[in-house]
Amino acid sequence: MNTNRSNLMWAGIFVGPWVLGFLLFTAYPFFASLWYSFTNYNIVRDAEFIGLYNYEFMFFKDIVFWVSIGNTFYFAITLVIFGTIVDIFLAALLNRKIVARATYRLIYFIPVLVPTVASSLIWIWVLNPQRGIVNYLLEAMGLVGPNWLGSTTWVKPALVIMAIWGSGRAIIIFLAGLQEIPRHLYEAARIDGAGPITVFRHITLPLLTPVILFNVVVGLIFSFQAFAESYIMTQGGPANASLFYGLNLYFHAFENLRMGYASALAWLLFMIIMFFTLVVFRGTRRWVYYENE
Amino acid sequence: MKLGNVSRRKVVKGGLLGTFGVVGAASLAGCGETKTVEKIVEVPVEKIVEVEKIVEVEKQLGVNAARTDAIVVEKVKKVEVAASQLNRQTVELWSGFDPKTHGKVGGVYGSIIDIFNAGNPSHEVKHVIQPWGQINPKLLTSVAAGNPPDAVRNWYHALGGHAEAGATTAIDKWVKRDAKTWKPEDFLAGPVAQTIFQGKRHAVPLSGIVALLYTNLDLAKEMGVTVPANFKTLAEAEAVGAKLYKKSGSKIKTLGFSPSMFSAPTTWAAVWGGEDVYDGKGKFNASTDDMKTLMNWHKGYADTHKGSELVAWKSTYGTGGFGRFTSDGPLYTNLVGMAGLSSWWFSDIDKQAPKQNKQWQAIPTSGSKKYRTSDLNTNVYIIPNGAKNAEGGWAWSSFLTSPKQMERKTVADSVPAIRKSLDTPFYHKASPYNGVALTDIFPNTWKLPPFGSYGVFRKALGTAQDQIYLGEKTVDAALADITKATQSDIDAKAK
Structure with a gap:
């Protein structure tokens, strides 16, 4: 009994700071923002309750709300689909026994270490239609490069490409997943005469599905919150083509001082992310394979 | 210890005063900490300090720099050390003027x-340097x-939002009290008007950012194009631009x-007479005849040059990219160059390109009856x-x-909001665009x-400009969007 009490006390001492931090800096702001979403609040003055007006404003009066929803869905879905495909492909390459494998792995991970501001500024130059290296190379191949960040058609693909460039963390996770797949399964498949595509389809991919699930969920959450790149590179332009949900929220919160409305936007974003995460989890029984099940 | 700290700080700040500071501090330390206000009054502080500081300012500006006088420096240092002994209240001042990164x-x-x-x-002012974007x-x-x-360097474009939110202090009581020394009528009308929110003064006007037309005459000559002296109409500016464009092979670059x-985007709205959009009392309407003319003018360029190319140009050079706002900027862009008066470019351009022939003038008239030379963005101080x-x-x-300090500061920066300070031989000499x-x-x-929704208006106007270039909206629809976005925001904040 005494030992239990003592353990409990020590547990409280060790966990307490974290719990306190969580309550103060996560739980309180989380629920406070729900209250603020029903108020007119500008940080300085006291919040005034206005019922559902912020939500009404969102759906019927904010002329860029639906634009930002469309842009964010485009970005999230494109990035998750293409990002996952590219990441698995690169992880598979990095899993092969090739010369200087460690160096290649390092190279793909380096973008993760580059601060977003720095990488965004670099990409502004890389993608510049008139002086950027991408269009220079395309021109050398006889192609006319698009106006990446200045085109309503190309700005979102440009940001997706940039996001995939920085997805070294997902590649490392996929790589770890690939290395967890038992070698004897590959050997057995080869003995049975399976080719590389068959091996990939029937062994690698199924056994990688838990990792894919993880990266898809994390990727969805990340991409729905996309903000920094478009804030730095395009400010949501041209013609609001890269105005993501997070950017619209930021603008209303910190430039337009409508914290109440921004809180309402944040809560809707939370619900959207929650909904899609649940949808993905609901579908896992159909496509995620756990070896120990 | 205290005196030692003071000396060190001043050495860092003032540079050349270091040696004398140590001597002064040591002697004061020997006398004990008994220095008072009277001590300052005894010595003709203002005169000595100002003479010395003028020398410093002039040295930085490269003007009349040979008046450094070691005796004056010593006296100044002693006075400053004595002043530091006073029981003064600290004024916490926020600005982004970092001496290391802000040139003159x-x-x-x-x-x-x-x-x-x-x-x-x-x-006693304690200057806290804040990154401009975080202020x-x-x-x-x-x-x-x-x-x-206690004081923050700020801008017109944010003032409406801050005042509306209750983040600023109305300064009328001080203006009334100090009417003999600080007179609103000394200031230019525009900057003063932009500090008044709902009938009360919420800021001190410092300087005004306006746009003007700058022409690199050497470049034009090199290209075989003659630029008329101080042309008066926008059509003439466009004709010069068209010739430059043609001479360079008609490339959008x-x-x-x-x-x-x-x-x-508000600059052209001013030039095309768009000032009726807001009545100052909560009613906003962008669908005026002048705004339609402005948007059709944008559309005309999109039709001629392909709107996506214009947007490409804007994304390359639109915010000063690739050295546009340097004296060589027009060489990259082949433009009849332009920028805001407050730009350091204007302050330093003679240093960057001392031999370049250039022409400064107001943006010529669009022909609108409500033509304004520029929009105005007043730099302000708020409490x-x-x-x-x-x-x-x-x-x-x-x-x-x-007036005196304004002249000093703005000669290296933007245009002072005080007419007296603008109209001096010193300022005219130091700032060629001043006249x-x-x-x-x-x-x-x-x-x-x-007004609190100015940011929404400005953003919506920029978006509308893009949409017109890209053919995504008609002029009427784009203007209706501006109205809806801005008016909705005004109404929501008043809820």
């Missing part, structure tokens, strides 16, 4: 703070937390003249609501905006009053 204006700003600190018996969010959170600074050449030393904030703000600002631009600027 950074140094001059520091000198003016030194002058204030040396001569003011009640307040507004930090200001709001500090006001909300009840711990704001070298456009000659671009309707997207200004970073602020945050809840400032602990609001009196000190006013003391600093009114000191900096006194243009004084006679041609400021008397006819667009004085949009501060």
Whole structure:
């Protein structure tokens, strides 16, 4: 009994700071923002309750709300689909026994270490239609490069490409997943005469599905919150083509001082992310394979 | 110990005063800490300090730099050390003027703070350098937390939002009290108008950012194009641009003249007579005849040059990219160059390109009856609501905006909001565009009053411009969107 009490006390001492931090800096702001979403609040003055007006404003009066929803869905879905495909492909390459494998792995991970501001500024130059290296190379191949960040058609693909460039963390996770797949399964498949595509389809991919699930969920959450790149590179332009949900929220919160409305936007974003995460989890029984099940 | 600290700080700040500072501090330490205000009055502080500081300012500006006098320096140092013994209240001042990164204006700003600190018996400014981009969010959170600074360098475009939110202090009581020394009528009408929110003064006007037309005459000559002297109409500017464009092989990279050449979309709205959009009382309507004419003018360029190319040009050079706002900028763009008067480019252009022949003038008239030479964005000082030393904030703000200090600072920066300071031989010599600002631009600027939804309006206007270029919206639909976005925001905030 005494030992239990003592353990409990020590547990409280060790966990307490974290719990306190969580309550103060996560739980309180989380629920406070729900209250603020029903108020007119500008940080300085006291919040005034206005019922559902912020939500009404969102759906019927904010002329860029639906634009930002469309842009964010485009970005999230494109990035998750293409990002996952590219990441698995690169992880598979990095899993092969090739010369200087460690160096290649390092190279793909380096973008993760580059601060977003720095990488965004670099990409502004890389993608510049008139002086950027991408269009220079395309021109050398006889192609006319698009106006990446200045085109309503190309700005979102440009940001997706940039996001995939920085997805070294997902590649490392996929790589770890690939290395967890038992070698004897590959050997057995080869003995049975399976080719590389068959091996990939029937062994690698199924056994990688838990990792894919993880990266898809994390990727969805990340991409729905996309903000920094478009804030730095395009400010949501041209013609609001890269105005993501997070950017619209930021603008209303910190430039337009409508914290109440921004809180309402944040809560809707939370619900959207929650909904899609649940949808993905609901579908896992159909496509995620756990070896120990 | 205290004296030692003071000496070290001053050495860092003032540089050349270091040696004498140590001597002065040591002698004062020997005498004990008995220095009083009378000590300062005994020595002709202001005169000595100002003479010395003028020398410093002039040295930084490269003007008349040979007047350094070691004796004066010593006296100044002693007085400054004595002043530091006074029981003064600290004025926490926020600005982004870092001497290390702001060229001439950074140094001059520091000198003016030194002058204030040396001569003011009640307040001592402590300058907190904040990154420009963080000043507004930090200001709001500090006001909300009840711990704001005492004076903050700010801008017209944010003032309406801050005042509406209750983050600023109305300064009318100080203006009334100090009517003999700080007179609103000394200031230009536009900057003063932009500090008044709902009938009360919420800021001290410092200087005005306006746009003007700059022509690189050498480049034009090199291209075989003759630029008329001080042309009066926009059509003439466009004709020069068209010739430059043609001479350079009609490539969009070298456009000659671009309707997207200004970073602020409101500039063209001023030139095309768009000032009726807001009535100052909560009613906003962008669908005026003048705004339609403006948007159709943008559309005309899109039709001629392909809108996506214009947007490409804007994304390359639109915000000063690739050295556009340097004296060589027009060489990259082949433009009839343009920029805001407050740009350091204007302050330093003679240094960058001393031999370049150039022409400064107001943006020529569009032909609209409501033509304004430019939009106006006044730089201001605000005293945050809840400032602990609001009196000190006013003391600093009114000191900096006194004609003498204004002349000093703005000669290295933007155009002062005081007519007296603009119209001096010193300033005319130091700022070649000054005459243009004084006679041609400021008397006819667009004085949009501060309002909390200005940011929404400006953003919506920029988006509409893009949409017109890209053919995504008709002129009427784009203008209707601006109205809806801005009016909805005004209404929501008034809820």
